[in-house]
Amino acid sequence: MNLTKHVTQDDMTLYSGPGNIHSDIEVAKRTGLDATIAQGMQTLAYASELLTHICGADWIERGEISVKFIKPVLAGDDVTVSALESADGYEVEATNQRGDTLMVGTARLR
Amino acid sequence: MGRWTDATLGETFGPLEFRMSEKLHRRYIDGVHNEQAVHADVIDPTVAGNFAIGIIGSKYPGPIIHSHQELKFFVPVRVGDVVVGTGTLSLKEMRRDKAYVAVDCDFKRGDELVWWARMTCIWPEVHLRGEV
Numbered sequence: 001m002n003l004t005k006h007v008t009q010d011d012m013t014l015y016s017g018p019g020n021i022h023s024d025i026e027v028a029k030r031t032g033l034d035a036t037i038a039q040g041m042q043t044l045a046y047a048s049e050l051l052t053h054i055c056g057a058d059w060i061e062r063g064e065i066s067v068k069f070i071k072p073v074l075a076g077d078d079v080t081v082s083a084l085e086s087a088d089g090y091e092v093e094a095t096n097q098r099g100d101t102l103m104v105g106t107a108r109l110r
Numbered sequence: 111m112g113r114w115t116d117a118t119l120g121e122t123f124g125p126l127e128f129r130m131s132e133k134l135h136r137r138y139i140d141g142v143h144n145e146q147a148v149h150a151d152v153i154d155p156t157v158a159g160n161f162a163i164g165i166i167g168s169k170y171p172g173p174i175i176h177s178h179q180e181l182k183f184f185v186p187v188r189v190g191d192v193v194v195g196t197g198t199l200s201l202k203e204m205r206r207d208k209a210y211v212a213v214d215c216d217f218k219r220g221d222e223l224v225w226w227a228r229m230t231c232i233w234p235e236v237h238l239r240g241e242v
């Protein structure tokens with residue numbers, strides 16, 4: 001099962017607040033970035049929404065997730081998160097419209 | 111983010127109080143267009159990862175490079191609740207010329223553990239020059 005989200009700068013600013021590398025290009029440039037990047041937790045929140053859809057309220061009470069952030073998400077990206085059933089729960093992945101892997105990990109219910 | 115050399119394995123952070131206001135709730139639900147009905151008043155539990163960043167940032171402020179995130183959820187937290195977070199620096203090591211730290215965080219509502227988070231990040235190189 002998967003879920004796709006179109007990420008806008010407005011979303012990034014709302015989620016992360018003003019005056020940081022996620023919302024302010026000048027702050028991003030001072031940190032050595034060419035553009036603002038979405039907070040990793042924003043991508044993880046997409047995965048959590050998908051897992052809530054799959055597992056229901058159990059996800060809120062018994063959910064566990066472990067992820068590695070691989071590539072940044074930029075404004076304008078389409079991020080697709082997927083959760084494939086595995087022996088111990090779910091293999092979680094996020095990719096963008098270019099096929100880049102953004103985040104990988106595992107999730108399960110205790 | 112502060113000085114890498116100042117960070118000590120086992121050092122503690124907090125307690126920090128996080129008030130689950132409607133404004134905070136909407137920020138983390140509307141910012142990702144979360145459409146799950148359960149989140150009408152239940153906080154997205156992944157905010158524990160955001161709060162973990164705030165916990166390490168309480169001593170070492172500034173941008174981080176978020177590397178890994180682990181989360182465990184135990185109890186639904188609702189708008190109006192107050193959650194208190196504490197953290198412990200559980201990892202500090204160099205890997206392939208990158209400086210990694212992790213902070214393990216407990217989040218409690220009263221005496222009840224509601225969320226657990228381990229946030230691993232890379233100390234930004236700009237702050238490492240001349241230190242390691």
